[in-house]
Amino acid sequence: MIETVRLKNGLRMVFEELSHVKSASVGIWVRAGSINEIKKNSGISHFIEHMMFKGTDRYSAKDIAVNVDRIGAQINAFTGKEATCYYIKTISEKLDDACDILADMFLNSKFDKELMEREKQVIYEEMKMSADDPDDLAHDMLCEMIFKEHPLGKAILGTKTSLKGITRNMVMNYIRDEYTLDSIVVSVSGSFDKERLIEFFNEKFSVLRSSKSEFKPNVYEYKRSCKAKHKDVEQAHVFMGIPTIAISDERYYSFSVMNTLMGGSMGSRLFQNVREEKGLAYSVYSMHASYQDTGYFMVYAGVGNDKIKPALNAVREELELLKKSGVSEEEMDTAKQQIKSSFVFAQENTNSRMIANGKNLLLMNRVFEPDEVIKELNNVRRDDMMEVAEFIGNINDYSVSLVAGNKISLPGLMKGVLND
16 A cells, blocks of 8 residues: 655655565655756756765765665665656664665765765766767767757766866755755655654755745757767667657556567567567667656667668568557557566565655656556557557657767668668
């Protein structure tokens, strides 16, 4: 049973008690990510996430690590397009200590100027690592094309120029403006004392501002485009994608089933055609992501530099077949079963449940009981899949990004693919 509570200070908490476990996961979710940034402070959400581990008035960075180890806990954080999450997992008898460490980091980090400059060097290396990874590079290129002027097109890491310009004053102002009680959810899953946690977070988080201004991202018009980058790589990396639906869209589960069916497993259409039948790629898959206002559907293939066009033609074949003939009951049911199995496996992990509950309450203002998710998946019908097929089935709508070892005119290549 999942329970949501609004504390006296305005903070929302979501609890999922699992009496059969002896651990608990606690996550502090903040509705602040790269989508909330401007050009000048691009990357600040991710930078703040890093700096939260670098020391407070009570503890140095080493003290934090030692104290976490002392109670046998696991602590981490991540930054996304729309949210940042700080979390800790521990045995239930050490939950008070774990929450004390997490809350101290969240509320009392010092943001020492010298340590900030040192951490920027770490993130510069992270940027280089991402730029050196052709998969990441091609993916980021495609996101920029799909979302255009929408802030979802910005890289979570920011740029070297924007990161260099971030000051302590900018950080403190961003936290003051974005880390407000109406933009925070604390998610707890496992074995815990609910009333004790409510008392703790009500007292500790009362120092935060109550609310922030409503954020409205830019409205943009999508137009397909192509972008290629020459890089010294043995394998070409190609992404193609289109904007799709928001996370609250009633077609969300239909898209999830379609994504699994098209490129989510070894039995998927793309894997079987592009890799198994034609031998064009080692790695080929599709992915679907939804955000508060929009989303995307993408197809990826890692192929030889001389196999780019045949691979794109193979993807086109699958999209045309999908739009023309739809899907069978058998493959739809198989895709549903894969998703349900993955969902059930995740339910056996307190961290996974904490993440799902926290994210849903933060971004959708509601949570989903496991039976509700299974029911929604079971309710997907072939007519629903046909609607999705019409949505994603036209290769003429897709933007394409390419990182390859050869210099290639991607617009010319795509013209050939579309005219074959």
